[in-house]
Amino acid sequence: MGMSVTISPAREDDAERILKLQFLCYQSEAELYGDYSIEPLTQTLEALRAELASGSVLVARLGDEVVGSVRGSVEDDGSAVIGKLIVHPRMQGHGLGGRLLRTLEDLLAEQGRAKRYRLFTGHRSETNLRLYRKLGYEAVSREQVSNRLSLITLEKIAPAPTEPTNLVTSA
Template sequence: MGMSVTISAATAQDAEQILKLQYLCYQGEAELYGDYSIEPLTQTLDDLRAELDRSHTLVARLGDEVVASVRAAVDEDGTARIAKLIVHPRMQRHGLGGRLLDAIEGYFAGEPAAKRFQLFTGHRSEVSLRLYRSHGYAPVATEQVAPGFALVTLQKEPAARSFAASA
């Protein structure tokens, strides 16, 4: 019987594995847009550690290996900004990205400050867009950041808030 994937809060010791995984996972995005200077590929270990300090980060582990990760933080307006949802290529298409998205939303659903969830992805990132839409996210803005490259911002309300409003 194989090992199962577990999801837990990241620790400071996970930073190097997260950074290596991030570098691996964003290669496809860089190729898709013809831009290898995107922030996930140029982020330093020190920058990542600082980001981990100011956000809530989850990792999915297969044994001791970090195979997926996601980060989020609530801003002053009460928006939980979800970022860098990454899944190792060999673990993709098995629901792990959706599990991580549900887990990070669940963490912030208990926070009174989290009035909404928001994330962004590139306009050509169909797999990501499909995942986010299937989890209730809807596009709220598109920003042209370079010729041939636009960021799509998607948003949704916390489930508890939606349920309470419909009751």
């Protein structure tokens, strides 16, 4: 019998595992754009620990292994900025990224702080763009970062707060 993947808030002792997974997952993005100096590949453990302390960070676990993560924080204007949605390559294509994103959206909505969700991805990241559009995000802007990269910002309106969701989910 196989194990199920659970989603829960990240713990402080998850930082190293998240950082290692992030480094693995962003290799394909770096290759796609020919840029290995992107922030997810150069982020320090200290910077990640600061994100854990200041924002909402979720992890997906298969047993004790961290196989996915996503981060979010709400700005003063009510925009929930979501970033670094990562899923281990062997776990991709099974809906885990969507589950992580929806769980984070629900968490931020429950807290009653988020008016809209905002995230971004590169213009060549078709898999990411497909997922975000499937989940209701729409492109609101495009910024030319370099001759190889344009960042597409996507948003969707947050629903009104509802009853709290069970923060630990499994499938």
